Amino acid sequence: MNDMSQGNYTTADGRKIGNTLMEMKNITLRFGGVVAIKDISFDIHEGEIRAIIGPNGAGKSSMLNVVSGFYHPQEGEVWFRGEKRPPMKPYEVARLGIARTFQNIALFEGMSVLDNIMTGRLNHMKSSMFSQMLWKGKAEREEVENREVVEKVIDFLEIQAIRKTPVGRLPYGLKKRVELARALAAEPKLLLLDEPMAGMNVEEKEDMSRFILDVNDEFGTTIALIEHDMGVVMDLSDRVVVMDYGKKIGDGTPDEVRNNQDVIDAYLGVSHD
Amino acid sequence: MASEKPVSADLRSIPHLLARNVATFGNKDAYREKEFGIWQSWTWAEVADEIDALAMGLLTLDIKSGDHVAIIGRNRPYLYWAMVAVQKAGGVPVPLYQDAVADEIAYVLDHCGARFIVAQDQEQVDKVLEIQENLSTTLDHMIYLDPRGLRKYDPSRLSSYKAIQDAGRAAAAELQPEIARRVDALGYDDTCVMLYTSGTTGRPKGVVLSNRNIIETSKNSSEFDDLQPGDEILAYLPMAWVGDFIFSIGQAYWTGFCVNCPESAETMHTDLREIGPTYYFAPPRVFETQLTNVMIRMEDAGRLKQWLFHHFMAHAKKVGPDLLDGNSVGFADRLKYKLGDLFVYGPLKNTLGFSRVRVGYTAGEAIGPEIFDFYRSLGINLKQLYGQTEASVFITQQPDGEVRSDTVGVPSPGVELKIADNGEVYYRSPGVFVKYFKNDESTADTKDAEGWVATGDAGFIEEGTGHLRIIDRAKDVGKMADGSMFAPKYVENKLKFFPNILEAVVFGDGKEKCTAFLNIDLTAVGNWAERNNIAYSSYQELAGHPQVLDTMQRHVEEVNASVAQDPMLSGCQVHRFVVLHKQLDADDGELTRTLKVRRRIIEEKFADILTALYDGSETVSTETEVTYEDGRKGSIKATLDVRDAAVSAVQRMAAE
Numbered sequence: 001m002n003d004m005s006q007g008n009y010t011t012a013d014g015r016k017i018g019n020t021l022m023e024m025k026n027i028t029l030r031f032g033g034v035v036a037i038k039d040i041s042f043d044i045h046e047g048e049i050r051a052i053i054g055p056n057g058a059g060k061s062s063m064l065n066v067v068s069g070f071y072h073p074q075e076g077e078v079w080f081r082g083e084k085r086p087p088m089k090p091y092e093v094a095r096l097g098i099a100r101t102f103q104n105i106a107l108f109e110g111m112s113v114l115d116n117i118m119t120g121r122l123n124h125m126k127s128s129m130f131s132q133m134l135w136k137g138k139a140e141r142e143e144v145e146n147r148e149v150v151e152k153v154i155d156f157l158e159i160q161a162i163r164k165t166p167v168g169r170l171p172y173g174l175k176k177r178v179e180l181a182r183a184l185a186a187e188p189k190l191l192l193l194d195e196p197m198a199g200m201n202v203e204e205k206e207d208m209s210r211f212i213l214d215v216n217d218e219f220g221t222t223i224a225l226i227e228h229d230m231g232v233v234m235d236l237s238d239r240v241v242v243m244d245y246g247k248k249i250g251d252g253t254p255d256e257v258r259n260n261q262d263v264i265d266a267y268l269g270v271s272h273d
Numbered sequence: 274m275a276s277e278k279p280v281s282a283d284l285r286s287i288p289h290l291l292a293r294n295v296a297t298f299g300n301k302d303a304y305r306e307k308e309f310g311i312w313q314s315w316t317w318a319e320v321a322d323e324i325d326a327l328a329m330g331l332l333t334l335d336i337k338s339g340d341h342v343a344i345i346g347r348n349r350p351y352l353y354w355a356m357v358a359v360q361k362a363g364g365v366p367v368p369l370y371q372d373a374v375a376d377e378i379a380y381v382l383d384h385c386g387a388r389f390i391v392a393q394d395q396e397q398v399d400k401v402l403e404i405q406e407n408l409s410t411t412l413d414h415m416i417y418l419d420p421r422g423l424r425k426y427d428p429s430r431l432s433s434y435k436a437i438q439d440a441g442r443a444a445a446a447e448l449q450p451e452i453a454r455r456v457d458a459l460g461y462d463d464t465c466v467m468l469y470t471s472g473t474t475g476r477p478k479g480v481v482l483s484n485r486n487i488i489e490t491s492k493n494s495s496e497f498d499d500l501q502p503g504d505e506i507l508a509y510l511p512m513a514w515v516g517d518f519i520f521s522i523g524q525a526y527w528t529g530f531c532v533n534c535p536e537s538a539e540t541m542h543t544d545l546r547e548i549g550p551t552y553y554f555a556p557p558r559v560f561e562t563q564l565t566n567v568m569i570r571m572e573d574a575g576r577l578k579q580w581l582f583h584h585f586m587a588h589a590k591k592v593g594p595d596l597l598d599g600n601s602v603g604f605a606d607r608l609k610y611k612l613g614d615l616f617v618y619g620p621l622k623n624t625l626g627f628s629r630v631r632v633g634y635t636a637g638e639a640i641g642p643e644i645f646d647f648y649r650s651l652g653i654n655l656k657q658l659y660g661q662t663e664a665s666v667f668i669t670q671q672p673d674g675e676v677r678s679d680t681v682g683v684p685s686p687g688v689e690l691k692i693a694d695n696g697e698v699y700y701r702s703p704g705v706f707v708k709y710f711k712n713d714e715s716t717a718d719t720k721d722a723e724g725w726v727a728t729g730d731a732g733f734i735e736e737g738t739g740h741l742r743i744i745d746r747a748k749d750v751g752k753m754a755d756g757s758m759f760a761p762k763y764v765e766n767k768l769k770f771f772p773n774i775l776e777a778v779v780f781g782d783g784k785e786k787c788t789a790f791l792n793i794d795l796t797a798v799g800n801w802a803e804r805n806n807i808a809y810s811s812y813q814e815l816a817g818h819p820q821v822l823d824t825m826q827r828h829v830e831e832v833n834a835s836v837a838q839d840p841m842l843s844g845c846q847v848h849r850f851v852v853l854h855k856q857l858d859a860d861d862g863e864l865t866r867t868l869k870v871r872r873r874i875i876e877e878k879f880a881d882i883l884t885a886l887y888d889g890s891e892t893v894s895t896e897t898e899v900t901y902e903d904g905r906k907g908s909i910k911a912t913l914d915v916r917d918a919a920v921s922a923v924q925r926m927a928a929e
Binding site for chain 2: 013014015147148151152154155156158160161163210213214217218
């Protein structure tokens with residue numbers, strides 16, 4: 001048996017999991033007097049699907065925002081690809097190869113699906129604003145290259161039919177998919193998904209689950225996700241971190257977590273007598 | 274007929290036609306497919322190269338002459354090539370309906386004993402793997418097109434399309450002579466393709482069509498409509514359907530025109546616009562849907578645009594069909610039509626993707642006269658044909674200038690017709706199928722010793738014009754309790770001409786009175802509900818809404834009035850009806866894969882509702898099993914209102 005917590009093993013379905021990609025060391029995050037995250041450490045291996053779960057207000061989204069570099073924790077260190085990451089601006093984090101989707105969709109409603117996904121390629125465009133205005137030489141070449149990547153993502157997520165549709169006209173489930181497309185267009189090393197299934201019906205959830213698995217499988221993208229739907233989390237992820245009131249109460253494979261008494265208590269509640 | 278020589282010894286099979294096309298117009302586009310947002314194209318020479326590679330690849334898998342190879346997927350150039358590659362390797366292609374559930378696929382694979390399968394993607398591969406253990410024949414190898422999600426599958430009996438082609442190319446030097454030998458061995462009466470008919474009753478039957486059937490039919494029908502190498506078609510109908518085989522392979526290889534494949538099923542309408550086909554086929558339902566969409570969108574347009582649309586459409590209705598048929602039309606009317614073309618018809622045809630349609634066909638069901646006239650008045654040469662898998666499609670078709678909505682045309686070139694005493698239509702043609710695979714009994718029932726084939730449809734040949742008119746399926750035509758004729762399809766068609774009604778099933782054989790099941794058209798009724806601020810949360814709720822039922826009742830009563838005009842069929846007026854809580858669906862076995870109603874199954878499945886229609890009860894509670902797309906089953910419960918509809922007095926000849 002492999003020791004999964006150390007990385008470097010092959011999963012039962014034949015995926016290769018590599019070394020530690022990211023490590024959170026003793027993270028504490030406070031908003032004024034409120035302690036959102038209390039001394040949490042965990043790691044993410046290359047190629048795995050890592051879930052963060054917990055009841056409402058457990059600090060999951062805050063944790064994801066620390067990973068994405070949006071929040072700067074008061075204590076603790078974030079290590080990415082073997083280096084300690086200094087406090088960064090979100091765009092600098094994006095350049096490192098981290099992309100994300102949002103819990104409450106953050107797309108440009110008035111722009112077409114295609115244009116929205118093209119914005120995901122921003123970090124891959126090097127030509128100056130001036131040459132882009134003139135639409136000559138490098139700018140044109142870059143646009144063609146980037147469009148090709150975007151078209152592959154569109155094909156992958158099966159949204160060809162809405163390519164030219166303004167995002168504002170799309171139903172919720174498709175907007176979520178477009179957001180995933182935009183994140184994928186950045187060709188990230190690490191993909192952060194904030195409640196990718198929230199508000200979806202069963203069929204949409206099944207589709208989204210398949211896309212998440214396929215992304216991981218086809219591109220080898222490491223995925224960290226927050227999700228409420230326990231069934232989905234247990235089916236999708238390789239390892240799960242469980243949070244409650246800002247603390248880590250469990251960490252391990254879905255089976256380990258499922259049988260963890262603290263986790264059961266946090267989800268089902270315990271009597272205090 | 275078997276004495277007829279091939280058109281030419283060099284053109285006795287599809288691979289031979291391919292070789293001729295490469296020689297005559299090798300650099301012309303043969304296939305296009307939209308992928309990654311761009312139309313990719315392949316010339317005839319490139320196509321031949323791809324097909325060759327796959328054929329040799331199949332040899333490396335040890336395909337034997339006569340082996341059946343199943344092909345499952347949506348319309349993609351690669352799958353069309355696979356069919357011809359199989360023929361080159363001496364095998365017989367068997368295209369299957371891609372939306373068939375695992376059970377249906379299991380039956381067909383088992384029946385034809387397929388040794389290989391070319392599947393489009395993971396979805397299809399999964400279906401086959403699911404049933405593989407139950408198959409009595411041993412399936413040797415599966416070839417898939419889209420590798421996505423298949424990385425982790427056991428590769429010992431599963432290869433990618435490309436890998437097989439590469440294996441073929443690598444061994445080209447030694448395999449080339451064997452391919453040449455097998456192509457050379459293909460005879461005019463050898464099997465070209467085997468197609469499973471969906472069948473309104475019983476299990477599907479494998480229709481064996483020979484090279485003669487396909488090539489003679491393609492030649493005759495191409496000449497009938499003067500199809501040219503420069504023509505374009507959009508291949509979007511199921512590959513397992515005989516029509517698609519004739520259009521996208523038979524006629525395409527005979528004339529050398531270009532076959533365009535859409536990017537996905539959902540983008541079909543956008544792709545249709547971009548390609549602007551010159552030769553187009555669609556079942557009536559597609560034309561109906563498009564017209565409904567146009568009308569819905571017109572309601573959202575501004576006043577001026579609405580006025581322009583209605584004013585010029587009225588004019589088009591008056592003179593459009595005459596212009597199309599080449600009849601004389603006054604100068605002022607011509608000028609006004611030109612103006613209308615500029616403002617309304619031209620842009621509308623462009624939106625629909627019909628700007629360049631030179632020959633358009635519809636078949637399979639009766640098309641509403643209003644719908645038919647709408648398209649014709651725009652200047653689209655829409656015609657009707659009547660065909661069957663067993664005839665390699667063509668039995669009758671309408672020549673240019675003799676187009677009407679109530680006939681299906683004159684016999685196609687090479688086809689002889691006769692009407693039996695009971696009214697059933699028989700035909701004989703070079704396209705008549707060889708046999709039903711492993712089913713001599715059915716073959717003998719359908720085709721007699723002289724080659725006459727029973728269509729199963731009742732009809733008559735109109736005196737004077739020689740056009741065939743179809744009344745109904747022969748076995749569906751019955752007698753009411755009072756002895757008058759019962760022809761359900763006749764009434765159903767009238768009902769279905771209302772945009773609000775998607776499907777109708779009329780009962781009444783052997784009964785005193787007729788009753789009906791109706792399905793609402795979700796697009797049309799949903800739009801109406803939105804306009805009238807009627808909230809609904811599901812199909813079921815909308816279908817049961819009292820105001821929807823009122824509308825349906827008006828439609829039924831209008832149809833009754835119209836049926837009453839016909840002295841022969843006036844007994845078929847609908848006295849009571851129910852709007853069903855679910856859409857009739859092929860996955861539940863209620864429709865065939867080509868969307869024809871399966872009466873017996875519907876009768877059995879909804880027996881409780883049918884009883885309620887006749888016992889006078891006002892509501893009926895029912896529970897229905899439904900099958901989801903992935904094959905799982907569930908059930909829905911509903912309480913349905915049964916409505917009475919007023920019937921019109923029968924118009925009788927003055928009986929004195």
